[in-house]
Every structure is written in C-alpha cells, then in structure tokens.
Amino acid sequence: MRTAANVAEDYIAVWNERDATRRRALLESTWTPAATYLDPMAQAAGLVEIDSIINSVQERFRGLTFSLSGKADGHADVVRFSWALGPKGGAAIVKGTDFIARDGDKIATVTGFLDLVPAST
Numbered sequence: 001m002r003t004a005a006n007v008a009e010d011y012i013a014v015w016n017e018r019d020a021t022r023r024r025a026l027l028e029s030t031w032t033p034a035a036t037y038l039d040p041m042a043q044a045a046g047l048v049e050i051d052s053i054i055n056s057v058q059e060r061f062r063g064l065t066f067s068l069s070g071k072a073d074g075h076a077d078v079v080r081f082s083w084a085l086g087p088k089g090g091a092a093i094v095k096g097t098d099f100i101a102r103d104g105d106k107i108a109t110v111t112g113f114l115d116l117v118p119a120s121t
Contacts (some may be wrong), residue, residue: 002105008072008081011100011107015054015066027051031107039096039112061085061094069095077102082115093118 010030017023027047037044037053044050064085069092072081079100084092095116101109 004072004074004079007079012066032103037110040114
C-alpha cells in the first residue's frame with residue numbers, strides 16, 4: 001500500500017495540474033471512479049464533478065499553487081494532511097486540512113476543512 005505521503009503528494013499534484021488532459025489522467029490513476037469530495041464550499045461525486053471543482057478553483061486563484069504543509073500521516077485506509085494555497089515562495093492565502101479515505105491505493109473520499117480563508121470568500 002502506498003504511503004500517506006505518496007497519497008498526499010498525488011492529491012496536491014492533481015490540484016496543481018492546469019492541463020485538463022493531464023489532470024484527468026492523474027485523477028483516473030489516483031482516484032476511484034466513484035470518488036466523492038466535500039469541503040465547506042463544494043461537494044462533488046465522480047471524477048467529472050471533482051475535475052470541475054478543481055478547474056473552478058484554478059480559475060479563481062490564477063497563479064497560485066497548492067503545497068503540503070507539514071507531514072502527511074495516516075492509519076488503516078485514512079490519510080490526513082494539511083495544505084496551503086499561495087504564490088510560490090510567498091505566504092499562503094488559504095490553508096486547509098483534508099482527510100482521505102482510500103480504496104486500496106486510490107482516493108475514495110475526501111473531506112476537507114478550511115483553516116484560513118480570505119475575508120472575501
């Protein structure tokens with residue numbers, strides 16, 4: 001089974017991939033087809049809806065990238081990690097903590113929490 005760090009790194013890579021074809025390939029290789037996503041601002045079921053949310057976030061926060069904050073950890077089929085969104089080398093404007101439930105080595109569900117959001121969000 002892949003490590004918690006590997007799962008978190010793949011997750012961040014999907015959110016940072018701006019090429020739609022490559023992003024879809026990453027989603028298909030690291031998420032289950034029926035995966036679900038839930039955070040305080042969005043909810044999706046299936047790769048098409050999840051891809052749409054990622055695209056919307058990328059459009060809204062052009063020029064910003066996601067990065068891992070600290071070390072991912074987990075046990076059994078659950079992975080927990082924190083992330084930041086901001087300019088490369090700059091201060092984060094959004095921070096969050098996500099919990100992933102896996103089905104084998106693929107992401108089955110994501111439950112996200114926002115720890116820092118811009119005042120206008």
